[in-house]
Amino acid sequence: MSKYWSSMVKRTEPYVPGEQVEQLDIVKLNTNENPYPPSPKVKDAISVEMERSLQLYPSPTADELRQTIGNIYGLTADEVFVGNGSDEVLAFSFMAFFEPGKVIRFPSVSYSFYPVYSKLFAITYEEVALNDDFTLRVGEYFQSEGGVILPNPNAPTSLYAKLDSIELIVKNNPDQVVIIDEAYIDFASESAVKLIQKYDNLLVIQTTSKSRSLAGLRVGYAMGNRSLIEALVRIKDSFNSYTLDRLALAGAKAAFEDEVYFKESTGKIIATREKTMGILKGLGFNVLPSQANFVFVTHATVAAETLYLQLKEEGILVRHFNKPFIENYLRITIGTEEQMARLVEKLKKLV
Amino acid sequence: MSKYWSSMVKRTEPYVPGEQVEQLDIVKLNTNENPYPPSPKVKDAISVEMERSLQLYPSPTADELRQTIGNIYGLTADEVFVGNGSDEVLAFSFMAFFEPGKVIRFPSVSYSFYPVYSKLFAITYEEVALNDDFTLRVGEYFQSEGGVILPNPNAPTSLYAKLDSIELIVKNNPDQVVIIDEAYIDFASESAVKLIQKYDNLLVIQTTSKSRSLAGLRVGYAMGNRSLIEALVRIKDSFNSYTLDRLALAGAKAAFEDEVYFKESTGKIIATREKTMGILKGLGFNVLPSQANFVFVTHATVAAETLYLQLKEEGILVRHFNKPFIENYLRITIGTEEQMARLVEKLKKLV
Numbered sequence: 001m002s003k004y005w006s007s008m009v010k011r012t013e014p015y016v017p018g019e020q021v022e023q024l025d026i027v028k029l030n031t032n033e034n035p036y037p038p039s040p041k042v043k044d045a046i047s048v049e050m051e052r053s054l055q056l057y058p059s060p061t062a063d064e065l066r067q068t069i070g071n072i073y074g075l076t077a078d079e080v081f082v083g084n085g086s087d088e089v090l091a092f093s094f095m096a097f098f099e100p101g102k103v104i105r106f107p108s109v110s111y112s113f114y115p116v117y118s119k120l121f122a123i124t125y126e127e128v129a130l131n132d133d134f135t136l137r138v139g140e141y142f143q144s145e146g147g148v149i150l151p152n153p154n155a156p157t158s159l160y161a162k163l164d165s166i167e168l169i170v171k172n173n174p175d176q177v178v179i180i181d182e183a184y185i186d187f188a189s190e191s192a193v194k195l196i197q198k199y200d201n202l203l204v205i206q207t208t209s210k211s212r213s214l215a216g217l218r219v220g221y222a223m224g225n226r227s228l229i230e231a232l233v234r235i236k237d238s239f240n241s242y243t244l245d246r247l248a249l250a251g252a253k254a255a256f257e258d259e260v261y262f263k264e265s266t267g268k269i270i271a272t273r274e275k276t277m278g279i280l281k282g283l284g285f286n287v288l289p290s291q292a293n294f295v296f297v298t299h300a301t302v303a304a305e306t307l308y309l310q311l312k313e314e315g316i317l318v319r320h321f322n323k324p325f326i327e328n329y330l331r332i333t334i335g336t337e338e339q340m341a342r343l344v345e346k347l348k349k350l351v
Numbered sequence: 352m353s354k355y356w357s358s359m360v361k362r363t364e365p366y367v368p369g370e371q372v373e374q375l376d377i378v379k380l381n382t383n384e385n386p387y388p389p390s391p392k393v394k395d396a397i398s399v400e401m402e403r404s405l406q407l408y409p410s411p412t413a414d415e416l417r418q419t420i421g422n423i424y425g426l427t428a429d430e431v432f433v434g435n436g437s438d439e440v441l442a443f444s445f446m447a448f449f450e451p452g453k454v455i456r457f458p459s460v461s462y463s464f465y466p467v468y469s470k471l472f473a474i475t476y477e478e479v480a481l482n483d484d485f486t487l488r489v490g491e492y493f494q495s496e497g498g499v500i501l502p503n504p505n506a507p508t509s510l511y512a513k514l515d516s517i518e519l520i521v522k523n524n525p526d527q528v529v530i531i532d533e534a535y536i537d538f539a540s541e542s543a544v545k546l547i548q549k550y551d552n553l554l555v556i557q558t559t560s561k562s563r564s565l566a567g568l569r570v571g572y573a574m575g576n577r578s579l580i581e582a583l584v585r586i587k588d589s590f591n592s593y594t595l596d597r598l599a600l601a602g603a604k605a606a607f608e609d610e611v612y613f614k615e616s617t618g619k620i621i622a623t624r625e626k627t628m629g630i631l632k633g634l635g636f637n638v639l640p641s642q643a644n645f646v647f648v649t650h651a652t653v654a655a656e657t658l659y660l661q662l663k664e665e666g667i668l669v670r671h672f673n674k675p676f677i678e679n680y681l682r683i684t685i686g687t688e689e690q691m692a693r694l695v696e697k698l699k700k701l702v
């Protein structure tokens with residue numbers, strides 16, 4: 001600590017992302033990335049853009065990308081906000097919709113960045129317990145004082161809450177914003193996007209990092225009533241005029257335009273997930289019914305931390321959270337068929 | 352305004368960037384971009400990186416880029432912070448070093464984003480008047496309550512304050528952070544970087560958007576004592592783990608590695624600036640002695656706003672600020688020799 005640090009720095013408890021390794025021989029199943037490359041059209045678009053004007057600022061309003069996303073979800077461009085990864089969109093949302101002194105609610109087992117944002121922006125929060133099977137206690141999110149944020153599917157549990165549960169939470173917070181963080185929705189069933197026209201307090205956040213294979217490009221987005229989007233734009237324009245660079249704008253647009261590739265690659269991951277879940281159950285794992293691109297598992301006899309460390313030694317990275325309720329669980333990203341076969345082969349020896 | 356907006360949104364007064372146009376026939380001299388493309392090595396590096404792993408997150412710590420920048424300025428990697436454009440680095444710096452309730456100081460004619468950040472983060476500020484010739488009143492920055500931020504060269508005035516003036520300000524704020532925003536320093540003389548080892552309260556912020564022709568890629572950086580850098584890292588890791596995408600990291604690194612190209616293109620701009628200043632003086636302009644990649648001018652008889660509008664009609668964009676003290680000035684970016692010839696040709700008809 002230094003005398004030059006602001007009170008804001010002093011109260012931070014920074015997020016620790018999963019390990020990033022560049023060794024090619026590692027099987028990396030720890031940060032929920034897509035094992036498949038993005039659509040070939042992404043590279044084409046980036047190559048074209050690169051030949052244009054890297055020396056000129058990108059569009060500060062990102063209208064083309066917002067329109068492209070709007071077209072897919074049946075929204076207008078002013079119902080869409082884009083940012084530097086969904087983490088930035090989440091940070092701006094905490095700034096735009098949550099208020100110091102008004103308690104917000106999120107699940108006790110959830111994306112561990114929510115308490116980090118809360119501390120940064122001095123937002124008080126209440127962690128709502130999950131049921132023993134990790135499902136949401138829907139009624140406990142009603143009538144919140146300061147708003148609600150929750151991931152659906154939830155991370156790291158992988159569980160999806162049906163849309164009628166989400167709608168109940170939105171409906172029962174008429175004076176507060178409810179943020180549904182849908183980073184993994186493309187591996188699940190229905191998105192809450194269809195509720196946007198009905199509820200002006202609903203913000204849905206998604207990302208290109210998972211289902212569109214663009215974690216390396218940093219493009220996230222929010223969808224909601226235009227007055228919510230206007231609030232995000234005001235925050236962004238008070239923070240950084242140009243949050244998305246030219247190549248990210250072009251690459252993300254191309255990814256959204258290739259629906260065929262998107263459906264094919266998400267389909268493959270879902271198929272591998274279902275197969276892997278069956279195999280892991282056969283090896284004595286309790287596997288939560290995942291609707292994400294990862295599974296959340298615990299073994300009947302071998303401790304999660306032991307498995308995490310032994311897998312790491314064998315060149316396979318999975319994620320272990322040293323936290324209450326989930327310290328005996330592993331979060332394993334769904335990779336390619338080959339990667340999952342290597343994982344299963346190692347696990348057979350370890351359990 | 353909406354009932355869902357936080358008090359933070361309500362108090363924002365967003366920055367309005369210069370117009371971005373994509374028409375190729377426009378002579379764009381309004382946002383201080385570099386008229387030359389980046390080093391060819393930038394494209395090579397981006398092409399290589401694009402073939403690697405866009406589906407994987409980038410390095411959250413950006414160590415390689417920080418090391419590359421450190422090597423150039425004689426600093427270690429932990430004395431360098433990188434971010435999504437210098438605007439993001441500035442925003443993080445306001446969060447990390449300035450405190451609500453403690454008045455900061457910056458020049459009354461300066462980068463118009465400073466009051467925007469101040470409003471966003473509820474930082475009280477005092478605008479210190481410039482002398483009539485737009486030079487800094489150095490002594491008036493001493494013993495500030497909450498810190499000092501100033502651009503050197505200043506924008507939009509283009510004036511450079513000598514390093515001994517900067518040092519006096521840093522020295523006379525021993526308990527506060529002094530931020531020197533050196534977006535344009537590569538078109539001027541000495542950087543304050545050389546004072547970093549001597550003063551642990553000095554933060555120097557630079558960007559690749561101007562001298563390294565990468566406005567479209569969004570890479571800015573800060574240099575200072577490692578405890579200041581640690582504060583910025585804590586803020587960033589509480590906000591967005593991965594602020595720089597893979598292509599931006601690779602492209603910026605390549606730009607820093609091509610010193611020959613960098614010196615050549617900044618040299619060309621400086622030469623064109625000197626020539627343009629002479630010609631504009633000949634046309635009856637008062638031209639401030641610029642050490643930036645733009646000039647700040649006022650005409651003896653024709654109003655700046657009139658000139659701005661007439662130039663725009665002729666397909667030439669320059670920047671006019673409708674603000675006290677400078678409403679009769681134009682800020683004109685130094686373009687290529689050809690662009691400046693077109694500007695001069697039009698001006699000859701208008702003045």
